[in-house]
Amino acid sequence: MLFARLPILLLTAVLLPSFVEAGLFYKNSSVKMLDAKSFKKVMRENQTSIVAFVAPWCGHCRNLAPEYEKVAKSFNSLVPLYAVDCDAEANKPLCGQQGVQGFPTVKLFPRGSQAPPIEYRGERASKALFSWAMGQIPHGIRRLKAKSDITKWVEQSSDKPHAILLNTSTKIPLLWKVIANKYSHRMKFGSFHDEGGSYFGSLELEDNSKSDNKVLFFAPGSADPVLYEGEYAARCTVDHR
Ligand SMILES: *[C@@H]1O[C@H](CO)[C@@H](O)[C@H](O)[C@H]1NC(C)=O
Ligand SMILES: *[C@@H]1O[C@H](CO)[C@@H](O)[C@H](O)[C@H]1NC(C)=O
Numbered sequence: 001m002l003f004a005r006l007p008i009l010l011l012t013a014v015l016l017p018s019f020v021e022a023g024l025f026y027k028n029s030s031v032k033m034l035d036a037k038s039f040k041k042v043m044r045e046n047q048t049s050i051v052a053f054v055a056p057w058c059g060h061c062r063n064l065a066p067e068y069e070k071v072a073k074s075f076n077s078l079v080p081l082y083a084v085d086c087d088a089e090a091n092k093p094l095c096g097q098q099g100v101q102g103f104p105t106v107k108l109f110p111r112g113s114q115a116p117p118i119e120y121r122g123e124r125a126s127k128a129l130f131s132w133a134m135g136q137i138p139h140g141i142r143r144l145k146a147k148s149d150i151t152k153w154v155e156q157s158s159d160k161p162h163a164i165l166l167n168t169s170t171k172i173p174l175l176w177k178v179i180a181n182k183y184s185h186r187m188k189f190g191s192f193h194d195e196g197g198s199y200f201g202s203l204e205l206e207d208n209s210k211s212d213n214k215v216l217f218f219a220p221g222s223a224d225p226v227l228y229e230g231e232y233a234a235r236c237t238v239d240h241r
């Protein structure tokens with residue numbers, strides 16, 4: 001079943017190959033350097049990523065680098081951060097295509113090449129960039145307000161599987177947003193604030209997990225959920241630093 005493979009797919013997607021060093025970032029950096037070829041490859045993934053177009057000689061780029069690095073660490077690969085050295089001859093066509101006119105130019109690609117990039121024009125500080133980027137992930141998650149909304153929502157598009165995250169918090173975790181963005185073409189994603197777990201309790205599903213995070217999965221056309229018992233809950237705890 002596709003859903004059982006989701007965390008594995010996600011993990012494979014976030015473990016990207018390391019690229020060469022470019023002066024501003026160490027080889028061991030969480031920020032990976034891209035060239036035209038790897039840029040294209042990255043853009044094939046339906047995920048939110050951030051690309052800084054830089055030049056090694058640029059002072060503002062040097063100032064940005066440690067802040068940018070912090071953002072990359074905070075996102076912990078869930079939203080990968082890249083840099084392109086526009087000073088390198090081979091990268092000039094790419095930087096030209098991207099309309100880069102000054103350094104650094106930071107762009108967020110909401111969904112690979114499937115959505116137009118958004119240029120970051122805020123303060124070049126990690127906190128500002130991080131919270132801005134958090135709000136730009138086009139996750140399309142339906143926030144379900146009442147138990148009765150869940151059934152209605154599942155029936156609305158009975159051709160697709162549905163997955164709901166039940167959480168005791170009203171916030172949608174980053175990991176759920178990232179998964180929803182990546183797989184939105186295959187299934188519908190929802191979120192339900194299950195205060196005290198009363199909705200989950202009413203379903204009388206067998207549950208051996210200790211986590212309060214539950215992921216329910218509805219097969220296409222089915223209104224009977226199954227409990228997804230994967231690594232999701234464990235992975236979910238890495239997302240808020
Ligand atoms: C990365 O490499 C640099 C220089 O070699 C070093 O100072 C730094 O501690 C390393 N960082 C990590 C997280 O390994
Ligand atoms: C990305 O999404 C599109 C539809 O929006 C889909 O056709 C394509 O297969 C997806 N690519 C990946 C790598 O999942």
Ligand SMILES: *[C@@H]1O[C@H](CO)[C@@H](O)[C@H](O)[C@H]1NC(C)=O
Pocket residue numbers: 167168169170171172173174211212213236237240
């Ligand atoms: C619920 O969501 C919050 C906010 O995203 C997250 O920190 C937390 O781990 C999730 N799980 C529970 C049980 O609240």
